[in-house]
Amino acid sequence: MPRLKTRVNNVSNLFLPLSVLVILIIINLIKGADYFKITMVNGAFYGNIPNILFGASELVILSIGMTFVTAASRGQDISIGESGAISSAIFVQYVLSSGNVTLWTILVGFVISCLAGIVIGAFNGTLVSFFNVQPMVATLILFLGGRSIAFIIDGKVSPILANEISNRIGTVIPGVPIHTPIILTVVFIAIVAVILKTTNLRLYVEAVGVNPSAARLNGINPKKVIFLTFVLMGVFSAVAGFIAVNKAGRHDSVNLLKFIMMDAILAVALGGNSLSGGKFSITGSIIGAYTIEVLNRTLLRLEVNPEAIKLFKAVFIIVLMIIASPVVRVYAKKALDKAKGIFSNYSAGQTGGLSNGAVSAADTTGKRGE
Amino acid sequence: MQSEMFLKMEGICKSFPGVRALHNVDFTLRKGEIHALMGENGAGKSTLIKIITGVYQKDAGQIYLEGRPVNPKSPQDAQGMGIGTVFQEIALCPNLTVAENIFIGRSRDRFVHWKQMNAKAAEMLDSLGIPASPTQELASCSIAVQQMIAIARAVDMDCKILILDEPTSSLDEDEVQKLFALMRQLKARGVGIIFITHFLDQVYEISDRITVLRNGELIGEYETSELPQIELISKMMGKALSDVSAIKKHEPQKSADSVPVFEAAGLSSAAGVRPFDFTIHKGEVNGFAGLLGSGRSESVRAIFAADKVTGGEVKVNGRNVKIKSPLDAMKQGIGYLPEDRKGDGIIEELSVRDNIILALQVMKGFFRPLSRKQAEEFADEFIEKLDIKTPSTSTPIKSLSGGNQQKVVLARWLLTQPMYLILDEPTRGIDVGTKVEIQKLVLKLAEAGMSLTFISSEIDEMLRVCSRMIVMKDREIVGELSGMHLTEQDVMHMIAQGGH
Numbered sequence: 001m002p003r004l005k006t007r008v009n010n011v012s013n014l015f016l017p018l019s020v021l022v023i024l025i026i027i028n029l030i031k032g033a034d035y036f037k038i039t040m041v042n043g044a045f046y047g048n049i050p051n052i053l054f055g056a057s058e059l060v061i062l063s064i065g066m067t068f069v070t071a072a073s074r075g076q077d078i079s080i081g082e083s084g085a086i087s088s089a090i091f092v093q094y095v096l097s098s099g100n101v102t103l104w105t106i107l108v109g110f111v112i113s114c115l116a117g118i119v120i121g122a123f124n125g126t127l128v129s130f131f132n133v134q135p136m137v138a139t140l141i142l143f144l145g146g147r148s149i150a151f152i153i154d155g156k157v158s159p160i161l162a163n164e165i166s167n168r169i170g171t172v173i174p175g176v177p178i179h180t181p182i183i184l185t186v187v188f189i190a191i192v193a194v195i196l197k198t199t200n201l202r203l204y205v206e207a208v209g210v211n212p213s214a215a216r217l218n219g220i221n222p223k224k225v226i227f228l229t230f231v232l233m234g235v236f237s238a239v240a241g242f243i244a245v246n247k248a249g250r251h252d253s254v255n256l257l258k259f260i261m262m263d264a265i266l267a268v269a270l271g272g273n274s275l276s277g278g279k280f281s282i283t284g285s286i287i288g289a290y291t292i293e294v295l296n297r298t299l300l301r302l303e304v305n306p307e308a309i310k311l312f313k314a315v316f317i318i319v320l321m322i323i324a325s326p327v328v329r330v331y332a333k334k335a336l337d338k339a340k341g342i343f344s345n346y347s348a349g350q351t352g353g354l355s356n357g358a359v360s361a362a363d364t365t366g367k368r369g370e
Numbered sequence: 371m372q373s374e375m376f377l378k379m380e381g382i383c384k385s386f387p388g389v390r391a392l393h394n395v396d397f398t399l400r401k402g403e404i405h406a407l408m409g410e411n412g413a414g415k416s417t418l419i420k421i422i423t424g425v426y427q428k429d430a431g432q433i434y435l436e437g438r439p440v441n442p443k444s445p446q447d448a449q450g451m452g453i454g455t456v457f458q459e460i461a462l463c464p465n466l467t468v469a470e471n472i473f474i475g476r477s478r479d480r481f482v483h484w485k486q487m488n489a490k491a492a493e494m495l496d497s498l499g500i501p502a503s504p505t506q507e508l509a510s511c512s513i514a515v516q517q518m519i520a521i522a523r524a525v526d527m528d529c530k531i532l533i534l535d536e537p538t539s540s541l542d543e544d545e546v547q548k549l550f551a552l553m554r555q556l557k558a559r560g561v562g563i564i565f566i567t568h569f570l571d572q573v574y575e576i577s578d579r580i581t582v583l584r585n586g587e588l589i590g591e592y593e594t595s596e597l598p599q600i601e602l603i604s605k606m607m608g609k610a611l612s613d614v615s616a617i618k619k620h621e622p623q624k625s626a627d628s629v630p631v632f633e634a635a636g637l638s639s640a641a642g643v644r645p646f647d648f649t650i651h652k653g654e655v656n657g658f659a660g661l662l663g664s665g666r667s668e669s670v671r672a673i674f675a676a677d678k679v680t681g682g683e684v685k686v687n688g689r690n691v692k693i694k695s696p697l698d699a700m701k702q703g704i705g706y707l708p709e710d711r712k713g714d715g716i717i718e719e720l721s722v723r724d725n726i727i728l729a730l731q732v733m734k735g736f737f738r739p740l741s742r743k744q745a746e747e748f749a750d751e752f753i754e755k756l757d758i759k760t761p762s763t764s765t766p767i768k769s770l771s772g773g774n775q776q777k778v779v780l781a782r783w784l785l786t787q788p789m790y791l792i793l794d795e796p797t798r799g800i801d802v803g804t805k806v807e808i809q810k811l812v813l814k815l816a817e818a819g820m821s822l823t824f825i826s827s828e829i830d831e832m833l834r835v836c837s838r839m840i841v842m843k844d845r846e847i848v849g850e851l852s853g854m855h856l857t858e859q860d861v862m863h864m865i866a867q868g869g870h
Binding site for chain 2: 197198199200201203204206207210211213214215216217218219220221278279
């Protein structure tokens with residue numbers, strides 16, 4: 001029974017992103033019933049769903065990193081797009097300088113760009129954890145200067161990444177029906193899951209995010225944990241930059257992953273995570289990231305004027321945040337209880353199964369009052 | 371009789387799903403009396419208070435205010451009826467001035483008349499004898515004065531009934547006296563005060579009558595002068611008196627040549643404690659005694675390296691070791707339950723399970739997490755051993771009562787099987803029953819060979835469990851007392867004489 005209750009609670013945390021996802025899908029189905037249609041072109045899947053999974057790859061990876069940073073440091077890293085632009089610039093330079101491109105070249109380039117990501121993350125992490133600079137202020141430095149660094153590494157405007165392997169990483173490998181970025185994202189999520197399973201990352205990050213002082217007295221070094229999350233964020237940015245640059249086929253230091261931190265932060269919030277740190281849900285952030293991609297594509301599909309898309313998105317987010325706010329939730333709960341009361345008058349004893357979740361929620365509230 | 375009762379509650383019932391919080395409880399409050407509401411955690415005190423103040427709605431029963439039936443629907447509603455509440459945690463704005471805090475949010479005018487407001491506040495502070503200036507920033511006042519200002523704010527709202535929920539838990543003796551003076555003054559004005567506290571001495575010092583609740587039921591209403599303290603305790607706990615006084619100290623078998631479990635020489639820390647020497651033997655329970663601010667907590671924090679250690683030599687089982695961080699101390703088999711449970715002890719949002727395994731998990735290391743099954747087993751084991759009342763192991767610790775939270779923190783350290791455990795105020799803000807349980811546990815652990823340091827503001831509690839007391843004054847050790855028959859006088863004397 002306790003296990004079951006936890007499940008119910010976990011699901012209720014995911015209620016917001018999932019319900020938004022459902023609403024968006026319904027809107028899309030109304031627009032055209034062929035929304036889920038998947039076609040095979042040249043041996044690869046195409047359609048709305050594959051497009052969404054393909055498009056959201058970088059955002060999903062960055063949202064996971066942002067979840068860790070938020071949970072531990074109680075702040076956000078706003079330099080993730082720039083950090084990805086720098087590390088991918090280094091990747092491109094390595095690949096271009098090595099002449100004959102083999103899979104080995106790409107792999108070494110990828111590892112080098114991840115090392116660059118570690119350096120960038122360590123820079124941000126040092127400022128935040130050892131110099132106590134607020135995360136948003138600390139990362140503002142690279143947010144402002146990062147693209148210039150990427151441009152200097154490039155040496156010219158948009159170097160082209162024209163090789164067969166990059167093309168396959170950015171699109172499809174012949175014979176594999178699923179786009180490579182989707183596969184890479186799945187592998188990435190699996191690696192994160194393994195890390196969470198085999199280390200105490202979750203416990204340490206949550207303990208530091210909730211109560212750094214108590215964490216310290218239990219032998220955890222909060223500074224190190226916060227530093228670690230920024231280093232992870234740097235590596236994750238490098239991975240996202242790697243996928244983005246292979247997708248694009250060239251390194252556009254001005255536009256690569258531009259303003260993606262906004263979507264990443266939003267994905268974290270949408271996933272039911274508190275932006276002021278503490279307990280976190282990676283699943284929530286992942287669903288949040290895909291939801292944002294669905295939202296972007298829905299607006300395109302509804303033929304909203306591209307100029308106006310940002311406004312629509314803003315309005316949508318405001319509505320969403322109000323719906324999800326505790327104030328509205330309390331009202332909704334009251335209304336639901338009333339409805340249930342009326343319902344149970346008609347069919348007493350039949351609502352037991354339905355109201356279980358509500359009862360367990362009320363249970364904890366009651367306990368807290370003691 | 372009816373007219374004399376200012377507030378009368380009859381047959382109050384309140385249930386939460388699965389929990390019967392109050393059953394058929396009566397409560398009365400006279401004009402101008404201080405009425406102590408007593409009971410262990412979970413007895414229903416808070417629920418009763420929340421019904422009076424309109425936070426909860428009663429399921430059954432009647433409330434009469436000055437003879438008229440009333441039914442407060444919200445805290446605002448209750449305030450309108452003249453029921454004011456001051457909670458344990460002060461709900462004021464520390465960065466505003468004293469006057470602003472008293473009047474904030476209550477001016478009917480759109481604009482604030484600063485001069486008028488400050489003058490009014492000054493008058494009020496003066497009449498209540500609160501030592502603060504209206505233009506002073508609240509944060510610069512002591513906790514006691516802040517508490518008084520919270521009361522002043524409640525009183526100014528034309529309050530007839532004042533509810534004080536644990537107002538003294540963070541005050542020292544001197545400050546408590548100031549607060550009591552204010553309470554007596556309000557009493558003289560005819561305000562009825564409901565006073566909730568865990569400090570029994572304070573109940574006897576200030577209250578006129580006592581109502582005891584247990585498990586949501588009314589045990590009785592008594593004149594304070596007619597109820598001996600020991601009887602009050604047994605009524606609250608529902609246990610026979612012999613149980614309470616049965617705690618027997620444990621005399622460590624200390625041979626002269628035995629190597630101390632822990633030994634420090636010239637230890638000092640950045641928190642400003644003077645270099646001190648300290649030893650503890652196997653199976654010994656000792657304590658640091660002294661007034662608030664004497665350096666008791668700072669000393670034990672230095673042992674655990676909770677504050678930066680600035681000097682001194684440390685030996686564990688006769689070997690020289692370096693303890694530079696809490697983790698170093700933990701690895702040497704030292705555990706530390708901090709004084710500030712909420713700030714330094716519990717990790718509020720995390721589950722009871724995670725809170726229990728935390729220290730052990732950290733000692734095992736980052737790359738060796740316990741399996742879910744193991745963690746679950748450890749949690750279940752200690753929930754049973756220490757009788758922790760929690761709906762499940764996944765419940766966030768913040769929703770447990772204070773006593774149960776403290777037991778979880780204790781469980782966390784017991785799980786690491788320390789050889790030396792430091793307990794700094796383990797019984798603060800905890801109901802009598804749990805207090806006794808913790809004292810018994812300490813003695814049982816010592817008998818099993820663990821060394822413990824036990825610190826408490828209540829000297830009689832320390833006398834009950836400690837066989838040796840280190841007396842501190844002004845951040846310095848002024849002496850040591852040992853023996854099975856220490857008395858409070860001995861300790862007081864040493865504090866008074868100490869410092870020379």
